[in-house]
Amino acid sequence: MAGQLTDRYVEAKRIAMAAMDVDVSARAALIEEHVGGDAELEREVRWMLEAIERTHTATLPFSPSHVLPDLSGQQAQATAPRNYRILRLLGEGGMGMVYLAERCNEGFSQQVALKFLSASAQGSPILHERFSQERRLLARLEHPGIARLLDGGVMDDGQPFLAMEYVEGRRIDEWCEAHALSLNERIVLFLKVCDAVEFAHRNLVIHRDIKPANILVTADGMPKLLDFGIARLIEEGGQVLATATAAHALTLAYASPEQIEQQPLTTGADVYSLGVVLYQLIAGRRPYQHLITPHLLSNAIVGGQVEAPSRSLRAAPAGLRRSRRSIPADVDAIVLKALRRQVSQRYASVAEFAQDLRHYLAQRPVKARRGRQWYRFRRYVQRNRWPLAAATMVLAAVFAGLAASLLALAQTRAAQRLAEQRQHDLERMVDFQQSTLQSVDIDAMGHALTDDERTLVLARFDALGGKPAERRQLEQAFAGIAASGPARDALDTYVVSHALARLDRDFADAPLLAADIRQSLARVLLTIGSYAHAAVELRNVVAVRAQHLRNDDRMLVSARVDLGEALYRGGRLDQAAEAYESALPAAAALPPADPLQVAALSGRARVLAAQGHLSQALNRQEALYAGLAPRLPATDEGLLRLRRDRVETLTQLGERDRARVELEYLVPLYRQVFGVEHPETLATTLTLARLLYSQDNEYERSLALAQSVAAIRERRLGADHPLTLQARALAASNEVRLALDPATMEQVHARLETIIQGYRRVLGPGNPQTLEAMTDMVRLLSKQDRYPEAIAMERQILAGRNRTLGPDHVSTLYARGSLASLLCENGQYAEAGRQGQQVLDALRRQLGDDHPMTLATYDLVGRIEAGAGDWALARDAHGRALEGRARTLGNTDAHTIESASRLYVVLRKLHDVAAAQRVAMTYLQPVIAMNPDDLNAGMRSVRDEALEAISR
Structure with missing residues (x-):
């Protein structure tokens, strides 16, 4: 009921103010138009108009007559409440007017601020209630910093009033300026x-x-x-x-x-x-x-x-x-x-x-x-190439600074009186050390180290009378060394690991302080790509904090979230899931949109997607985004990371249109907010390149994006950093698709071999990213007609994915499907059929009949049956693939045309000329009529396949 009164009052006031702006003769028509037949609203409007007019003709609201008062107070004295004599108007607001008055009572006088409802508010029950509420509230408050309520009540005519302490002073901002505080x-x-x-x-x-x-x-x-x-x-x-x-x-x-x-x-x-x-x-x-x-x-x-x-x-x-x-x-x-x-x-x-x-x-x-997790210095190390002397000085300075901070932290325990201030300053120092280590240009430092070694070795070689041919071989050997490897090893072994050893020795009696610094150093290890080492140190941090802190302590949650990220990056998905799950109960209790809560919830969803639980991951990401979007700005880093995770999940689920629309918006936003070379911008650009490669066959554009990311990461992180290898691997995937002549294939083969060896060395042979790079090698081997080698490598990949991801993971099923395709190409139709049908049954069960992978597997089964000579089964499988792809992707999509070409050949084998003609007219002729110069490489290949099918 109160809400209705407020709405009616606001609406009546709006209409009344509009009516005051028109001539008196036009007011009735305006009121009738706006009230729309609402008699109660019309009465409220007319009352308000009368009140406004009274306000313009009655200076003081408490006077019982409409005669202008004597401002000396002589007339007001007889009609004012109690024994107050009005002196002058102090001010007026939306509902009341305040006067300076003098209270006279039995020989004493006191100046007060006397407050009344204005004439326009006297008839409003809502504003009467607000006025009464103010009196009730002021009665509760007796404080030297609050103007006191001295008196209050109702006059004879029913009008309420308040008498408050009169404060003679200046506004606080004006007072500060006047006194030059x-x-x-x-x-x-x-x-x-x-x-x-x-x-x-x-x-x-x-x-x-x-x-x-x-x-x-x-x-x-x-x-x-x-x-x-x-x-x-x-x-x-x-x-x-x-x-x-x-x-x-x-x-x-x-x-x-x-x-x-x-x-x-x-x-x-x-x-x-x-x-x-x-x-x-x-x-x-x-x-x-x-x-x-x-x-x-x-x-x-x-x-x-x-x-x-x-x-x-x-x-x-x-x-x-x-x-x-x-x-x-x-x-x-x-x-x-x-x-x-x-x-x-x-x-x-x-x-x-x-x-x-x-x-x-x-x-x-x-x-x-x-509350911001230590004060932060905003200083960065110059990223130009260092000479050897400068690199050595930086390493020495970093180590000396870190050692000094550790020593200073130890000394604070002996100075209890200054402990809090010292802790505050030292947190800034350690944070600075972390920022400095994370910003070291690994590649530049590595080149400085290797260049010096090269100079020394070659000089020694020349002094011993080495032959020119041998010298050239030695120079080639130096050129093949990844410059960033020695630098990363030096930073890990001689700086970070040395500092960690000092922690164990010097801070045995202060485990929580040691844990704080250990977590900071573990984040440095994450930055330089030492994921396994970072996970080991973070497990130590979790163990120490779990022993000394409550399970819902923020610092313990932070360590568990960092551990989950380290394990996820290292490909240990089950362990990463356990780390995130242990953090979720306490993280969920944090305030909504807390960065730590966002990191825990989004990280768990990210691991679910990597484990193959795509629908569950997407549901969590959608729910989390719906809750965060109204609370956070669009440029919040945690929110943007969540949106990118959601795009990657959508891509794996085959919802490429939603994913692409989102990415085409996110990439420019990342570049605008963070800059072109920011790590998150590079990751988002690579996500777009992956979508273009896997869903849209836009290999040229995907290759250009992947190469640009690889170049920046190699310059900033080094050639064998996991993130650099990731970008180089995607570039190689596109090169495999685009390679046509033997010479180009050999060059791509060499690059892929380098990438695979880098992954094995940095992440291990069973890591999902290592296996993914081997998958590209299998595809290249098949293009080179080296099927026995391709089949042997694919069996290794399948065994590795079975072992790390399980038999029903999407990546495992993809490997099994790839093996079936290779077996088919090599004429091993019986095993190929068994493997293909196993993949099809699992995909239909997990992803449904219309998922792109399911439809691709229908097409694979069709090729196997055609190779084995069972044209009827091949027709059914290719027909199902074509129907699904045309419905979900459109008639001119590259995948649709691919299925149409294969179905056309099968129908001709079955002598079903009419059906073959329908397929040709609907799908093949439109793409054949396209100008090949206007098509990308993927579509040109599909057009060539359609031409070949028609010409048979």
Whole structure:
């Protein structure tokens, strides 16, 4: 009922204001048009028009007559409530008018602020209720920082009034400027305001309209909080009790996002408004002050992208900058935490907000910065090629810095009084060490090392009188060495591993400190591609934290998530699933959209997809994205990673149109947000290249994208980094498809052999990525008609996938299908038929009849039956493949034309000329009529196959 009253009041006010803008003679027609026959609404509108007119003719709302009052107070004295004498008007707002009055009673007088409902509000039950609510709330609040309620009641004519403490002072922002307060002095003054707001919260009152105009500072420097006109009581759950009078009552520039969106409010709304006030006090301007329209301002507040006060101050006029000097990073962090878009990410209370400010004043670490997982230096190492001396100096400096940080951490235990400050500083140092190690240019350092070794060896060779031919062989041997290998080994063995050994020796009595640094070093190992070593160290971190911390501790969850990622990258999927599962219960209890929660949930879904549970993985990814998208900006890194994971799952499920639309949007977005060479941008570009290769046969474009990613990764990570090998392998896959002449095939064969050896050396022979590269080699061998070698290698691949992924995994079934195809090409039709039918049955059961892999397997069975001479069974299988591909992919898709060509040949063998002609007219002739110069390599190959089929 209260909500209906509010809606009717707002609608009536809108119509009444519109009517006031037209001539009196036209008002009746306008009202009749807008109320639409609603008699109650019409009465409300006409009452409001009369009230507005009364307001323009009656200066004081409490006067019983329409005669203008004597502002000296002589006439008002007889009709005002109690014994108040009106002196002057102080101000008026949306529902009330406030006068300075003098209370005279038995020989004493007192100045008060006397508040009445305005004439336009007197007939509204909603605003009467709000006025009464303000009186009830003020009665609860006795605090030196809150203007007190002195008196209140109802006049003889039924009109309510409030008599409040009269505060003679200036707005807090004006007072600070007038007294030229320093930054710390402004914060001290602001803390007094926080005390008043916190007192109100303890008494279950939320203000909802905190702004400088409602904070007056008296001559003695005491701030007073005013105007609880739209304040509300807080229920036990922490949310504001819903009332009809709450609708749209706010000051936009200081309103929180949840107020603008009309969501249930908590004390977090006052925390946000206090953050805006503090921002204005220290920067001289509000956030978003440059936005002049309500629409733009509302969008900016809801968007939550707040510029730091220090940056805002730098953009201010020179005079203002001189008066403020600079704003420290700690204060920036405190203000920005109070202004977080999500309530759960702000300070939990005003007391916590104030405590962080007091920590800053006392030069102690502030929670706002530690909550970001250590302060971060934004410094990076130059990525140009290093000479050997520079590389040696960097390694020595990194090691020395890391050793110094370990030693300093040990010394903090002996200085209890400075422990917290030292911990704060040392966290920054260790984080810097991690960032420095992660940013080392592995390839450049490796070239510096190998070039020096080459120079020394060749010089020694020449001194011993070596022959020129032998020298050329020696130079070729040096050229074949992967430069990044020695550098990565040096970084792992002589820096990271050495530091880990020091941890075990020097921090045996401080296991949690050692675990923090061990996790930091494990992340370095992940960056340089030492996945197995990183997993070992992260298991140690999990074990230590599980022994000393609660199972729901954030640091333990973080270690388990990192372990899951290391195991996933290393191809140990079952173990990765266990690590993520152990993190999920505690991660699920974190606030929604917490980065650690997102990492745990999305990581588990990613492993599910890699294990072949595609539908289950997609369901989790869709649900997680639906929950995160409204809470996070579109450019959030965790959200973007989730979207890429979802694309990869869609691709494997055969939903290529959805996947491609999403990727064509994501790739430019990644490039815009992170830059062309950012690791996440490169990963997304490679995902697009993989889709173009596997689904659309766009081998040229896929090859170009894969080669560009490979070049950047080789330059930044080294030639044998797993991520570089991944990009080079996809490029080789495209080259296998495009290779036509023997010379090109031999070149591709050599590149593939190098990639396979690199995978075996870095990830192991049974890793899924190693087996994937071997699959491309099998395809190349078959193109070279080397079927015995191809069949032998495919059997190795099938055994490896059976062992690591299980017999029903999609990748295992793909390998079995590939083996069936090779056997067919080699004339071994009986075994080929058994293998092909086994794959078809499993795919129909797991993915359905219309999945691209299922339809491709129907086509494979057709080829096997045709090879064995059973033309009727071949017709049925090819016909099923063609019908499914035409329906799901279209008549002109390369896969559809491929099936049509094969079915056409079979129908001719069966002498079914009419059916063969229908296939030719529907599918083959349209593609034959295409200009081959306008087609990509995949489509040209399909067109050639159609021409060959027709010409038989």
